[in-house]
Amino acid sequence: MNYIKQEKKMDKPKIADNTPIATDLEKGKQYLWCACGESKNQPFCDYSHVSTPFEPLSFEAKEDETGYLCMCKQSKNPPYCDGSHMSL
Secondary structure (H helix, E strand, C coil): CCCCCCCCCCCCCCCCCCCCEEEEECCCCEEEECCCCCCCCCCECCCHHHHCCCCCEEEECCCCEEEEECCCCCCCCCCECCCHHHHC
16 A cells, blocks of 8 residues: 655645633743644644644743633734734
C-alpha cells in the first residue's frame, strides 16, 4: 500500500470558535497555539496541522495570568484575541 501525505486545501485556517477562550498561563512555560483550527485540544496544538499548510505558534507566558486566546484564528496579535471574531 502506498501512503502519501495529502495536504488539505486550506487558504484560511478553520474557525474553531467565534469567541476567545480564557486560559490559565504559567510564567515561563512554553505553549504551542493552534494556528490551523483543526486541533481537538483547542486552543493548543495537537499536531492536526500536518495535513494543512499552517504551523503552530510557539509562545512563552511572560507572567502567571489568564490569557484570552484567539479561537477564530484571524487575530493580528496571535495567540491573543484582538476582537477579529466580531467582524466574521
